[in-house]
Amino acid sequence: MLYFPTMARTSPDPIADPKGYQQLLLVLLGEDDPHEVQSHTPKKLRALIAEAGDQVRQRPAPREWSVLGCVAHLTDAEVMMSTRYRLILAHDEPELVGYDQDLWVDRLHSSDESAEALMALFEPLRAANLALWKRSDESQRARIGMHAERGPESYDLVFRMLAGHDRFHLAQAYRALAAVQR
Secondary structure: OOOOOOOOOOOOOOOHHHHHHHHHHHHHOOOOOHHHHHHHHHHHHHHHHHHHHHOOOOOOOOOOOHHHHHHHHHHHHHHHHHHHHHHHOOOOOOEEOOOOHHHHHHHHHOOOOOHHHHHHHHHHHHHHHHHHHHOHHHHOOEEEEOOOOOEEEEEHHHHHHHHHHHHHHHHHHHHHHHHHHH
């Protein structure tokens, strides 16, 4: 089981404290290789879904995400990052819009959505994004986009942040599962 017991249970608000949120994600990555961290996430998600079994949809509290809600959010984030990566690489200092993660999970995912359907979207997007990273060079990784809340962000930075984001939400999903199993 992957679990970060010392990790904060909540993150700084991405809108109210955008730099704090960015720092949290980078701290969660630490010195680890972001490609390696991200390449292991699909397998970890599949193991988590299997471990959750019938409890995959059960929320630990009314406004907290279930394991499936965390998987839905990670899938949404992969969709968004697929776009951001390509905007940064193809355009000169493109605008990178933010999004409300709770609205996306609440409005874009139904309570009967299957974990398999989410993984069927997440896994090929992640594979494509990892391949894009592998074929990029140092000058491409230095290209920047202008994030609406956080300002200039390079391809390298957003790729590293996503690895920390994976760790944050995997830990959140394990906490959700532990709470519903009690």
